[in-house]
Amino acid sequence: MKKHKIKLRLQTTITLFVSGVIIFCLLVTNYLTKQYIEETTLARIEEKARNISRTVALSPIVIDGLSGKRDEEAIQTYTEKIRKATDVLFIVVLDMNGMRKSHPNPNKIGKRFVGGDEDPVYSGEEYKSTAKGTLGMSFRYFTPVMNEKGQQVGAVAVGIRLDDVKNQVNQGNRIIFISMFLGIMIGLIGAVLLAKKVKNIMFGMEPDEIARLLEQRSAMLEYAREGVIAVDKDGNITLVNQEANRLFKTMGIEEYIDRKIVDLIPTIHLQAVMDKGQKVIDQEYSLNGLMIVANIVPIFVNQEIVGAVATFRDKTDIKLMAEQLTGVRAYAEALRSQTHEFMNKLHVILGMVHLELYDQLVEFVKSVTNTFHSEVGFVTNRFKDPVIAGFLLGKVSYAREKGARLVFSENCFMPKPKDQDIIQEIITILGNLMDNSLDAVIGSKEKKVEVEIIPVCNKKLSITVSDTGPGMSTDIKERVFEKGFSTKGQDRGLGLHLVKQSVEKLHGQIIISSELGRGTKFTVTLPYEEKE
Structure with a gap:
């Protein structure tokens, strides 16, 4: 089973991304700050213990007391005053035998120091240590005591409770966590606001919607x-x-991007449109002899004009396409031909009535009637769509008016289509092929155009239009479908181009067979489903 990827909305993606970056940065900052605070706190405590230990070790009271020049009780009094003033756990003065001369608990005076970490100090070494004594686990700093002769007479140990160290570190961490929490909350709010702002700038659309648009x-x-x-x-x-x-x-x-429009096309006044904010609709302009029809509109963003857009079309194309694509020209020509032919016959009938040639009039009317019923009957019986039938009858009259014969093959048959929209394309194909063939036979000895429309296998329709014209050379056959190419003069060359477009639109194919002096045949094959 195919798994579908979950697509997050742009607002959600921005919120998660910004929030993730903020949280990551704050976590890294918190870790580094925590490490710094712990190191700074320990360094401060170490410095405090070292300064107290050195101060006591340099005191004459302690030196004289350990040297026997002063009562040892003075050491206890002095160190207790310093201990209470500096708020440390203990200040213990030791003689060279490791016996206490001062202690927060007077009962411990005269007893051996507990902890097992005091030996290096008797070698004249100053150092820090962590050990468990009678007052619990503590951070300790040892300093040797020297007399005026430079001889060691004892040592000083200053202790700070480890719980106090941890409390100071935790207090710093607590402040960091509070700051981090506030930072995350502010960051989340900022991320949401930023996402909404970006969403509004993008008109509420998602990136895939923007890409598709x-x-x-x-x-x-x-x-x-x-x-x-x-x-x-x-x-x-x-x-x-x-x-x-x-x-x-x-x-x-050749180069026009980022150049001013007035420098390239002075006649199109886009700047005036932007200044006034008014549209220009269906305005004609002449550009190097080319007539175009243009529409110019200003572009508004937040009620402010930020530019303009001009759309234009070749006026000649508009005129020709209006005539060809809508089918109006074809229908008008058919009706005009029939009307002209009918009026000619009425004139003949009127003349024969005035001359009182009634017998000949009867024969003439019978002849016209037979011809009409023959043509109309054949077309209406073989072509089931009334639009196609009417169109072909008009073309028959049009050909007769031009002195040519438009002949339908006995095999012709065209059922009603399943999709009525195809009729307009077939009219475009038939009309232009027949017009082209009728034009081709004007100068020929035999002015004949033959049309065959039959259904073929696999739901297709075959349309063949052949003429007795002069034919086409190989070069002309290769270019005959090009727009604007014609051997009949200027402002021509659109009919067969439209035929090709309609054939391609219906996914059909067209084949040309032509020999100079022997005429031309167009064969078009189109997908065609019969109406049930």
Whole structure:
């Protein structure tokens, strides 16, 4: 079973990340500070014990008392005063035999020192130690006592209770933990506020949503048929899509990003739009002889204009596409041809009535009726979609008007489609192929265009349009679907390009067979599902 990764929201991710960093930093800081406080506290206690021990060892009272020049009881009185003033556990003065001459408990005076760590001091060494004595575990500092001749006459031991040392360290740690807790709380609050701020800046969107939106925006801009140019508030170009890039290349401009729009296209007044904050809709501009239709709108962020966007389209393309893609031109041509042909026949009938040629009139009407029923009956019986049938009948009249014959193969048959949207694309394909063929046979001896539309296997429809025109060379066949390419003059070359687009849109294929002097045949195969 495939495991799905849990995606955290941006706000949650930022909160966890910032909180994690803060907690990690505070833990590291706490550890280092704790180590420092412990070392500092121990160093301070050691210094305190050392200073007291040295002070007592240098006292004349202690030196004389140990040398026998003064009553030993003076040592007890002196050391007790210092002990109480400095708040240490004990100050013990020892003679050279390890006997106590002072002690917080007078009953211990005259007895041997307890702890087993006093031997090095009798070698004249000053040092620190930790041991258990009659007053419990303590931190001790030993200092030898020397007389004026430099001879050792005893030693001083100053003790500080280890519990006091631990209490001082714990008190420092307690302050650190409180500070760390407050720091974490402040950090969490700051992380949440920061995450909310970032979320608001990003319009409440998640990173994957922003990435997807950016991809869609890029695709929309690059594949849009309209050119798009965006500028910042200073009028510098910041974005150009593929179609706009084509426009710049047409104008001979290669570098345009970060350049001022007024320097490149003076006629497009984007700066004026930003100054006034008003839109410009469907405004025509001339750029190096190219007529475009542009829409310019200012960009607002927090009620402030930060730039502008111009979208534009070639006016010629708009006009041609409006005529070709909507099908209006095809339908209008069909109706015009039928109307023209019908009016001609009415004129004939009217003339024969005036001449009182009634017998000939009857034959003429029968002939027209037979022809009409023959054509209409064939088309309506073989082409089940009424739009296609009406369109083809119009093309028959249009061909006859041009002095050509539009012939349908006896095998023609086209059922109603399952998807009605395909009809418009088929009209585009048929209309442009037949128009192209009718134009091709105008100068030919035999002006004939043959059409065959039949369903083939695997749910496909085959459309074949052949003519008796002059044919095409290999070079023309390779370029015949290019937009704007035509052998009939300027402002042409769009019909077969539209055919190719419609075929590609329907995922079909098109094949050209042509020989010079023997005509041309277009064969189109399209996916086509019949309506049940």
